[in-house]
Amino acid sequence: MTGRSKPSQPGGFLRHNSLSLFFLVIFLLALGGQAFAGWHEFNNQQLAEGFGQVSFGRYLSSVDFAVDVSENWQSEYLQFLLFILATVWLLQRGSPESKELHKAGLESAEDQKIGRHADDSSPTWARVGGWRTAAFSNSLLLVMLSIFLGSWLVQSIAGWAAYNEVLLEQMRDPMSWTSYVLGADFWSRTLQNWQSEFLAVGSMAVLSIYLRQRGSPESKPVGQSHASTGVEG
Incomplete structure (x- = not known):
């Protein structure tokens, strides 16, 4: 008896990852815009305080840009x-x-498909138990x-x-x-x-x-x- 193959899901890489790719693109655009605007604002402040302007590359490596991004x-x-x-x-x-x-x-092991309650599609670390399952659970x-x-x-x-x-x-x-x-x-x-x-x-x-x-x-x-x-x- 020939087994039936699972129907393939429609769409390719872009469709299956469109959410993460969308946010990656707009993140990079926003970060680039922040860097460019911040560079101009930094140089405006430098001029107002009587200091020289800095290049875009130097601004990107400055503590001013680092603190704005990291906060x-x-x-x-x-x-x-x-x-x-x-x-x-x-x-x-x-x-x-x-x-x-x-x-x-935290719900039961059965609800969370942990250990003996895991199925064939469960990640390995959800099945093995011990510290690996504990780490994967958190x-x-x-x-x-x-x-x-x-x-x-x-x-x-x-x-x-x-x-x-x-x-x-x-x-x-x-x-x-x-x-x-x-x-x-x-x-x-x-x-x-x-x-x-x-x-x-x-x-x-x-x-x-x-x-x-x-x-x-x-x-x-x-x-x-x-x-x-x-x-x-």
């Missing part, structure tokens, strides 16, 4: 880190961003945490160097890295990004209870009840 990156990854962690246990009735109300917590959170901490460290070092440049221009003594990360400039830069990310995530969780976007997995089906939780369109 945005760390806040974005903190947003995802907290959202991933919070949605394990915390619920929002009526939101597709929440799990169903009876599924709070791998998304761990990677997000690593990127957040790394970019936050870069922000602190670049911001410290940029702040000391200003102090030296003002003929004042530079400060230590520890003093900078405990100071107002670092936390002003940090918190102005954090508050916007927290507002955006909270708004999405609440607005998706009552509003719809047909065809989006971030929304419930158009005709779904407002009270339905953990249901995606």
Whole structure:
């Protein structure tokens, strides 16, 4: 008896990866635009303060550009880190961003297809058990945490160097890295990004209870009840 082959999914590489490719392209365009605009703004400030202009390449390697990029990156990854962690246990009735109300917590091995409950298509590390399954079970959170901490460290070092440049221009003594990360400039830069990310995530969780976007997995089906939780369109 001849086995039936699985029907191939329509579309090629571009169709199957269009979401990630779209955001990669607009990320690169936005980063390039930020770099170009930031370079011009930096040179305008240099002229206003009586200093010489710098080349585009020198600006890209400057602490000013590094701190502007890294302070945005760390806040974005903190947003995802907290959202991933919070949605394990915390619920929002009526939101597709929440799990169903009876599924709070880490869920059972059977629900998560771990160990003997894994199927043939499950990743190897979900089946083997021990530290590898434990690590794989938290791998998304761990990677997000690593990127957040790394970019936050870069922000602190670049911001410290940029702040000391200003102090030296003002003929004042530079400060230590520890003093900078405990100071107002670092936390002003940090918190102005954090508050916007927290507002955006909270708004999405609440607005998706009552509003719809047909065809989006971030929304419930158009005709779904407002009270339905953990249901995606």
